[in-house]
Amino acid sequence: MAGGSYDTINRIFDTFAVTSRSRxxxxxxxxxxxxxxxxNAVDYFGLTGEYVYNASTVWDNRIHPDDRENYNEYLTAVYAGKKVNPNIEYRAKNKNGEYVVCSCRGVVIKDYAGKPVFYACSIINKGIVDNNDPITLLPNxxxxxxxxxxxxxxxxxYAILMITFIxxxxxxxxxxxxIGNNILRATAKKLIAECADRGKVYRGEGTTxxxxxxxxxxxxxxxxxGVMRAFTREALAINGKKVxxxxxxxxxxxxxxxVDEHSIYTSAKYALEFSKTQRHGNLIIFHNDELDNKKSNIDLVDAVRNSVINGMDGFYLEYQPIVSSVDGRLVGMEVFVRWQKEPFGAVSPSEFVPWLEQDQVFYNLGNWILENALKDCLEIRMNKKDFYLCVNLAFMQLERSEFRxxxxxxxxxxxxPATGLCLELTQSSRQLSMEHLKSQVEFLKSCGVRIGLDVTDFASLDYVRHLPIDLVNIVPALTDGIDKNMTNKYVIETITSFTHRLHIRTCFTGIEDEETAQxxxxxxxSDLMGYFYGRPCRIDDFKKLELYRK
Known part of the structure; x- marks a missing residue:
């Protein structure tokens, strides 16, 4: 059954088969x-097996009678190629006869003649949502x-304090x-004891x-x-063993x-991430000068977040040219998101992207950037067949299987064309497990997309061992002042020698003058990028660049 005439459906299934307890x-x-x-769907819904014959009728019978007509109208529109919301919710009956709410997102796959032949779908079971974390027993x-x-x-x-293990x-x-789970339980128990009647303890996302x-x-x-920090350093013990x-x-x-509670939650997560990565665990108070960012206040967080929710109001894209190191001709460009809105004025992405990456709405922004950048770049790609567009992938996009x-x-x-797109992995991708990241990257490669990697140090190159990387970007933090910084010079020598021997395309970024270019x-x-060749600009201005006209 699993082979022969079912090879195609099996290949498509394997492409989309990222599941979880409720997906x-x-x-x-x-x-x-x-x-x-x-x-997991076969087990939960009591299906006859992994392969289901007369499939449309079998699943249709499991949908709640009040939702069935709407569901069938939706599928008819999708199969006909009409533009509809890709998400639909309905109730479906599980093997116990209970109806659970299902959120469905699907895509129609057509043959070469444009005829719909397959429908691939991801279903999230919203009925399997427990209000308590099973490990710590804390509310989620x-x-x-x-x-x-x-x-x-x-x-x-009120105040919200968030802690996590570095x-x-x-x-x-x-x-x-x-043992890791036991440590979380012990830490949660200590938090509850120290809080007493002064606050309520929750399990956040991940180990937070x-x-x-x-x-x-x-x-x-x-x-x-301070008490919690001393506990995890000195008093945390599992089975009598100090950890x-x-x-x-x-x-x-x-x-x-x-201010919306989600904006407050996002701000707290940003302060937590800053503590982990920049302050060695010292407590960071959002709204405090320690964040090195006077505009990083809750009003800005709320305004930018609401802009995403309200159809990306205030966001726009700029593009920076990438040139060949051999002859200086234009070979690509990288997209950068910008935001401008009163009373804040123009706000640099460095001031809102780091904390917005902690918010679920960043998934929608990342997809908006990708879609609009591809639209802007299409004409250039049609005229220059070897031209490529670089787009940074958000952590939220890589995390979700529906991004496929x-x-x-x-x-x-x-x-x-997918072959003209390079999706770049940034520092935030390190939050994902290598197994999940590898699965996502392999899917992207199967679509024809190139995979880029921002390299900030030797540790970044470890991804090259595990992932099929096509392009390495040496970031400005390494290239800045290379003529005076011997350490960075030797690091870059090692990195470029490594990528060259593996035949990985490499881009030297942060070039601001002819001396650095030399x-x-x-x-x-293979490639060069920096203000020396052109500053980020809107697509209309990009097409006026002398580099482009050449």
Whole structure:
């Protein structure tokens, strides 16, 4: 059954088969009326097997009678190629006879003649949502957001403290996942004991734990965090064995009742990430000069976040040219997102992207950037067949399996050739497990897309060992002042020698003058980028560049 005439449906299924406890996948063969389902869906919905005959009728019978007509109208429109919202919700009956809410997102796959032949779909079971984390038994971050919403409605000023282990992956590697879970439980138990009646403890996303308090002031929270830091360093023991671990912490005081709770949550996560990566675990207070960013305040967070929700209002794109190191001709460009809105004026992406990456809405912004950049670049690509566009991939895009169908939709909608697109992995991608990242990258490669990697140090090159990287960007942090910094010079020599021997295309960025350009050409790099060749500009201005006209 799994081979022969079912090879095509199997290949398509394998492409989309990223599942979890509450996420299912199926692929439907329209001509044969056969579908293949992920095993977790077979088990949960009580299907006859992984392959289902007379598939349309079998699944139709499981949909709630009140939702069936709307569901069939939706599928008819999708199969006909009409523009509809890619998401639809309906109720479906599980093997116990209970109806659960399912969120469905699918894509139609056509043959060479443009005829729809397959329908690939990802289903999220919204009925499997437990309000408590099974490991720590703490209420989850959805409950935390509800609590924050209630405090806002009651006009109560409160603080949210978030803590996480700086390198929990190392703990899992050293002691195993079972011990890792025990450490989370012990830390959660300590938080509850220290809080007593002063606040409520929650399990956030990943290994994050959080405390919401409307009684402790900032000084008390600082002392509280000091106690927790000492506990994880000195007193944390599992099965009588001392396990020293460092934590990071971020806190925000919520005193503006006009600000959305999601914006407050995002700001707290940004402060936490800053503590982990920039301050070695010292407590970071959002709204504080330690963030090295006077515009990083909750009003800005809320305004930018609302701009995403309101159809990307205030966002626009700029492009910077990439040239050949051999003859200086234009070979590509990289896209940069910008935001401008009163009373903030023009705000640099360095001031909003780092914390917006912590928010779920960044997924929508990342997809908007990708789609609009492809539209802008299409004409250039049609005239220059070797031209490529670089787009940074957001952590949220890589994290979600549905990005696969979204990417296919965008490529089909824009008509941009996948071979002219380079999707770049940034520092934030390190938050993902290598197994998940490898699965996503292999899918992107199967679509014909190139994969780029921002290299900031030797550790970044470890990704080249595990992933099929096509392009390496040597970032300005390494190239800046290379004529005076001997350490960076030797690092770049090593990196470029490494990529050259592996036949990986390499771009030397941050070039601001002829002297740096000459230095860059001494290395085995293929591409150059920097203000010397052109500053980021709107697409209409890009097409006026002398580089482009040549």
């Amino acid at each position: 299912y996948v199926f692929v439907y063969d329209m001509e044969k009326n056969i579908s293949r389902w992920s095993l 971050h959805y409950e935390m957001l509800n609590h924050m919403r209630q405090l806002k409605l009651q006009k109560k000023i 390198d929990f992956g190392d703990i899992n590697r050293r002691y195993g996942y079972s 734990l959080a405390v919401i308090t409307d009684t402790m002031d900032i000084d008390e929270i600082k002392k509280f965090y 020293g671990a460092e934590i990071g912490g971020g806190v925000i005081l919520a005193a503006d009742f006009e 169908t979204t990417l296919i939709d965008i490529l089909r909608k824009t008509g941009y 230095i860059a050409r001494q290395y085995p790099v």
